[in-house]
Amino acid sequence: MPVDFEFAKEQEDVRSTVREFAEKYIAPRVVEFEEKQLIPPEIVREMSRLGLFGILFPEQYGGLGLDPVTAGIVLEEIVRADLTFSLAVAYLVHTSWGYVAYKYGNEEFREDVIRRAATGDVWIGIATTEPGAGSDLTGIATAARRDGDGYVIAGEKAYISGVREAKERGVWFPDGGGHVTLAYTDKSKQHRGMTLFFVPLTDPNVSIRLEKEFGRKGWSFGSFVLSDVRVPERYRIGEEGRGFYIAMEGFDHARAYIALACAVGGKRAIELALEYAKQRRAFGQPVASFQGVQFQLADNWAALEAAHALAYKALWALKMEQEGRIGRFEVTRITASAKLFAVQAAKRAIDDALRWYGAYGYTEENPVALALKAVKSYDWAEGSLDIMRLIVAREVVGREYTSKRK
Ligand SMILES: Cc1cc2nc3c(=O)[nH]c(=O)nc-3n(C[C@H](O)[C@H](O)[C@H](O)COP(=O)(O)OP(=O)(O)OC[C@H]3O[C@@H](n4cnc5c(N)ncnc54)[C@H](O)[C@@H]3O)c2cc1C
Incomplete structure (x- = not known):
């Protein structure tokens, strides 16, 4: 296949539709995301109306039937408008894990949950x-x-995105939401004894508690307790004992989108800070004209260009996997590399760009300051950077050289 960095006309059409939406609905209200610590529900409902929550699901189930690269284009436009990343989280988590739930869920599950x-x-x-x-x-x-024709689940999950939005029916989503939840069905088998279930957080036996998040405050983050929650068998995602492996596949999806969000967010932060640095004067000249600033910009921009290209390679790899043209381990290596590189490139670039603002960079309304807090979350969310290093090393050095942990 030839290397081609061009998007198809249909993809550019998707981009312009989402850009128009983002400029009209998202950008003017981003300040509210952090201040009110929520995303105005109208914005989410408009995203639903545009079909953005159905981007990867087949048309047969009411989705748009598009591919991960096109889903990435949508994400780019969302991030450009919202540097708090709150909306990016809402979109990319659902897109990644919704897809995996669709892929491994049975027909009854698809008709019930995926359609909605x-x-x-x-x-x-x-x-x-x-x-x-x-x-x-x-x-x-x-x-x-197992309990009759279903399962009963007990336990506690912590530091989970979207618990409030899933619990509250009818505010952001008519039926609330649920989480793809990892549980043991046979603890003696360790990771081979894990299974995934879709657990609706609207269930009365699920109680939530919110954390005070450091950044990206528009989309909630907290824990939930499952007190003997009963789910029907159709809510099991994949076979019993396959949960760990399916979860690893879901992480690959999320990491590719995170890499893209970080690359785009980093570039957007530089653009915004540069607008300011061109106006702001010190020692008789614009801050942007100092070579120290420009060299910093060049190093960061080059790294973000690389991160941007690698993120698209990761999304392309997901698409190749869907078409059966690339293996699981290769996808994992590329997506972990993309997350590892892009998060670090974005953190450095945004931190440098924020300094060009001077003291104004240390205020809560500065969008670049909010972006710095947001990308920091990806030191951990969907797998820590150390775990990305372990994965890349394992895939490159060879599994036989992986240190054995007790
Ligand atoms: C903003 C945010 C949103 C999140 N959303 C979700 C969500 O929606 N759903 C969900 O399930 N989870 C979510 N998480 C949790 C996230 O997946 C975990 O934070 C992550 O997997 C790391 O686990 P931990 O926090 O328990 O850290 P630990 O596993 O306790 O690790 C602590 C430190 O040790 C390092 N470490 C651990 N093992 C090794 C090793 N073998 N070698 C080297 N270093 C190692 C880690 O990198 C880390 O720096 C979220 C986290 C954040 C910050």
Whole structure:
């Protein structure tokens, strides 16, 4: 296949539709995201109306049937308008984990949940992390046991995005939402004994607690307790014992989108800070004319260009995987590399750009300051940078050289 950096006309059409929406609906209200610590529900409803929550789902289930590269184009426009990344989280988590739920969910599940997810009636999140386990998922305690024609799940999930939006039916999404939740069905088998379930947070046996997030405050972040929550068998995503592996696939999706969001957010932060630095004068000249500023800009821009290209390669790899043209481990290596590189490039670029503002950079209404807080979340969310290093090293050095952990 030839290398081609051009988007198709249909993809450019998607971009211009979303850009128009983002400029009209998102950009003017971003300040409210942090101040009120929520995304105005009208914005989410408009995204649903445009079909953006159904971007990857097949048309047969009410989705747009598009591919991960096109989903990335949508994300770019969302991030350019909202440097708090709140809306990016809402979009990319649902797009990644909704897709995996669709792929492994059975027909009854698709007709019930995926059809509603595609139209923005239900939001889909991810819940693997617990108070006692994050990077090492074998440490989770949540357990599911078979009970008649379903399962009963008990446990606690922590530091989970979108718990409030999923719990509150009829505000952001008509039916609230649920999380793709990792639980043991057979603890003795360690990671081979884990299974994924779709758990609606609207269930009365699920209680939530909100954390005070450091940044990206528009989309909630907190924990939920499952007190013997009963789910029907159709809410099991994939076979029993396959949950860990399916979760790894979901992480690959989310990491590719995160890499793109970071690359684009970093570039946008530089553009905004540069507008200011061209106006602001010191020692008789614009701040932007100092070579020290320009060299910093050049190094960061070059890194972000690389991150941007790698993020699209990661999205392309997901598409190739869907078409059966590339293997699982290769996808994992590319997506982990993309996240590892893009998060660091964006953090450095945004931190440098923020300095060009002088003291104005240290205020809460400065969008570049909000972007710095947002990209920091990706030191951990959807897998920490250290775990990205472990994955890349494992895939490049070889699994036989991976240190054995007890
Ligand atoms: C903003 C935000 C949103 C999140 N949203 C979600 C969500 O929606 N759903 C969800 O399930 N989780 C979510 N998380 C949790 C996230 O997935 C975890 O934070 C992440 O997996 C790391 O787990 P931990 O926080 O328990 O850190 P730990 O696993 O306790 O790790 C602590 C530190 O040790 C390092 N470390 C661990 N193991 C190794 C190793 N083998 N080698 C080297 N270093 C290592 C880690 O990199 C980290 O720096 C979110 C986190 C954040 C910050």
